[in-house]
Amino acid sequence: MxxxxxxxxxxxxxxxxxxxxxxxxxxxxxxxxxxxxxxxxxxxxxxxxxxxxxxxxTSESLALILKNRGELTGRVKITDDYVAENTTYASIDELSEAVCSGKTILKNVPELRCVxxxxxxxxxxxxxxxxxxxxxxxxxxxxxxxxxxxxxx
The missing domain is CATH 3.30.1390.20 (Ribosomal protein L30/L7)
Structure with a gap:
């Protein structure tokens, strides 16, 4: 990535x-x-x-960006709870590892702003x-x- x-x-x-x-x-x-x-x-x-x-x-830096700057529609910060409810991953760290390994993309997280x-x-x-x-x-x-x-x- x-x-x-x-x-x-x-x-x-x-x-x-x-x-x-x-x-x-x-x-x-x-x-x-x-x-x-x-x-x-x-x-x-x-x-x-x-x-x-x-x-x-790296997956660690992607997780850092998602935790600090990740936003949902409406400028709401993304949390581990939201990721666990709306994806098959339990936390932001697991999501970032999956994105970096190519198993999923960020657009698969509903309402996540990709910028x-x-x-x-x-x-x-x-x-x-x-x-x-x-x-x-x-x-x-x-x-x-x-x-x-x-x-x-």
Whole structure:
């Protein structure tokens, strides 16, 4: 599973980039989505890599995001009780392990909003004009996306 976080805004952005960000459901800055590792999503992510930070997510970090930022319709926080009542999983931790292993997807949880609204990172970004390899925040982070997600919890 990939986690994609929108870093840059939409001013002076080409329309095809803006459309791709909309298809990824990244409509605002500091929004995060979790997508499958398939060629379709990989191509969309590669197209907008100068506007997002992305990398592989672990089940522990997905559970952290779901507990802190997971919302249902109506801006209600998701709980272990809700997951136990409405899915076949007993807790958010079990759900995140199943999502990361590919057994289920987040859309199977009824009324779950698949976009996570994160805070700006504590201590700031390393720079939103440079890639991760150049010392900035954009582009492919690999497993280090977990540290950015923890800063934005």
């Amino acid at each position: 990939y986690a994609a976080i929108r870093i840059r805004g939409s001013v002076n952005t080409r329309s095809e980039i803006e459309d791709t960000l909309r298809m990824l459901r990244l409509n605002r800055v500091n929004h995060c989505v979790v997508v499958d590792e398939n060629p379709h999503y990989k191509g969309m992510i590669q197209k907008v890599t100068s506007y997002i930070a992305w990398g592989e997510i 996570f609204r994160l805070h700006p990172p504590r201590k700031g970004h390393r720079g939103i004009k440079k890639t991760y390899t150049e010392g900035g925040a954009l582009g492919y982070h690999g497993k280090e996306i977990v540290s950015l997600l923890k800063k934005m919890r």
